[in-house]
Amino acid sequence: MAREARLFTSSAGSVVRGYLKFRANIPPRWIRNAKGSRKRIEPDIVRELRLLRRLRTDRPRARVAIGNAQRELRSILERWEMAYRKENFYRGIRILLELQREGSSAL
Numbered sequence: 001m002a003r004e005a006r007l008f009t010s011s012a013g014s015v016v017r018g019y020l021k022f023r024a025n026i027p028p029r030w031i032r033n034a035k036g037s038r039k040r041i042e043p044d045i046v047r048e049l050r051l052l053r054r055l056r057t058d059r060p061r062a063r064v065a066i067g068n069a070q071r072e073l074r075s076i077l078e079r080w081e082m083a084y085r086k087e088n089f090y091r092g093i094r095i096l097l098e099l100q101r102e103g104s105s106a107l
Contacts, residue, residue, distance in 0.1 A: 031094065049073065
């Protein structure tokens with residue numbers, strides 16, 4: 001079962017708020033997990049984009065089918081966006097922690 005992103009949720013996705021709340025370390029594994037979560041969604045996005053394009057060209061008057069495909073695509077894109085925001089959130093906190101410790105960041 002997936003771990004709940006409590007730090008992300010409690011800081012409302014703000015890197016600065018997350019940094020101020022969390023002074024330990026952000027393991028690189030958290031960033032890799034968020035990236036993996038985002039990349040797993042991408043084949044679904046491609047499939048839904050192709051389906052929607054095919055419906056629009058082959059069946060332009062099938063409004064219900066096109067609407068359903070648009071809703072499905074929107075929900076998948078929202079999941080992808082959340083994973084993308086989490087990935088950048090953890091990367092941002094890690095950069096701020098590196099700046100604090102070393103004065104510069106390699107990320």
